[in-house]
Amino acid sequence: MLKKDEELLVALRKIIRAIGMRSRQLSKEVGLTGPQLMILQKVGKQAGVMVREIAEDINLSSATVTNILDRMEARNLVERIRSTEDKRKVGVFLTKDGEQSLSTAPLPLQEHFTNRFKAMEEWEQSQMVATLQRIALMMDAQHVDASPILEVGNIIEK
Amino acid sequence: MLKKDEELLVALRKIIRAIGMRSRQLSKEVGLTGPQLMILQKVGKQAGVMVREIAEDINLSSATVTNILDRMEARNLVERIRSTEDKRKVGVFLTKDGEQSLSTAPLPLQEHFTNRFKAMEEWEQSQMVATLQRIALMMDAQHVDASPILEVGNIIEK
DNA sequence: TCCTAATATTTAGTATACTAATTATTATAT
DNA sequence: ATATAATAATTAGTATACTAAATATTAGGA
The missing domain is CATH 1.10.10.10 (Winged helix-like DNA-binding domain superfamily/Winged helix DNA-binding domain)
Incomplete structure (x- = not known):
């Protein structure tokens, strides 16, 4: 499993x-x-x-x-x-x-x-997009929350 | 927009x-x-x-x-x-x-x-995985619903 | 002015990732 | 028994996609 x-x-x-x-x-x-x-x-x-x-x-x-x-x-x-x-x-x-x-x-x-x-229903579409956007954000090294310190590389990159 | x-x-x-x-x-x-x-x-x-x-x-x-x-x-x-x-x-x-x-x-x-x-809460994890699995299924050419006719290529491929 | 930093694109080099075709082997049907 | 089909892995060829480095240009500061 x-x-x-x-x-x-x-x-x-x-x-x-x-x-x-x-x-x-x-x-x-x-x-x-x-x-x-x-x-x-x-x-x-x-x-x-x-x-x-x-x-x-x-x-x-x-x-x-x-x-x-x-x-x-x-x-x-x-x-x-x-x-x-x-x-x-x-x-x-x-x-x-x-x-x-x-x-x-x-x-x-x-x-x-x-x-x-x-x-699909409008709300369902929105929910699907929102879930994906949330995953994208969770994976985004630039936006690690509760972390005010960013590496130089990160700032330059994006 | x-x-x-x-x-x-x-x-x-x-x-x-x-x-x-x-x-x-x-x-x-x-x-x-x-x-x-x-x-x-x-x-x-x-x-x-x-x-x-x-x-x-x-x-x-x-x-x-x-x-x-x-x-x-x-x-x-x-x-x-x-x-x-x-x-x-x-x-x-x-x-x-x-x-x-x-x-x-x-x-x-x-x-x-x-x-x-x-x-994340257990239910929230499940919801996230379910959404992704649903998208994967919606994109899967092998499982177009209401379509009993599959191309030969599809059957062989998977 | 002139040096340095920033910006924009390209090049070089590497790793996925696929389909189609090839090679080798095993299974099946006549 | 033997031709054919199916299976397994690989090879050849192409397209993303990245980072790091190179090139060229522009902007800013001393």
Whole structure:
């Protein structure tokens, strides 16, 4: 018999795996993985968005976003234009192909999950989201409660 | 303002990221990543366990387990011995070093998370686990309810 | 001015993690 | 008995995803 915290870990692993599988399914069906689609959506909503902004928005490191953008740029879905006023910054824009892909792309999470989620009562949805947010907060090393002392690394990182 | 299903995805991403960061922290501190530690624990509990059994237990593909075992074997934490009665099967065993590592290893999830989780009321823990299990089930393509027709790929896969 | 710190992105290197295909073995059915 | 199917593990190839270090630029202070 597993302990509760072990059951929790197992459930999380299943969720993580399901998200990964959805990503590969997307890749086969529309040629975009989950993270690529999320980046495409972000750029679609905010043309010229910075790499760092994308990274913060979807909770990835800048290095990862750079990596994914490399692939997307090679496939002509987005283009990077370095800012002229602050040459450190790089703006990301959709190409025609990118706009086309975005307009026909499905949701990052499986449709059947999203449908079921939307079919739930409002309070139930809220409760589910709240539980996940609570877990995320409990796991967040930056917000260990009753701990006024933060390491330098923590402050820099986030 | 984000929609509820988008909030849910963001929260999941944060959790996934926190688990990954814990894994890298473990790697620096004790030289074992999260998945490596989980495999070590499984082998510790069940000497000679098959690769497939490990994969099913912690929700990974066999290929991934093989990959991780390669690294662990190279570092002399485990050894693989092919079964003599069924030569397709490979049993995994702890080495002395592996036993040593396991005996001093910390938990796969951050201690401060586990502590906080254990400090919660019993019913609250159960509710949290149940919510995660429900999400996992909702995401599981194998268990789309009201759908008696399963694709061949699904049956074979799991 | 000029040095240092901060910011933004990229590169290098490593570890997951998957699917599809391959190899080897064992089980089954004709 | 032998061809076929199923099972087990591995290999090949690709995509995340991270940290640390490198590069370039901008901002601030002495």
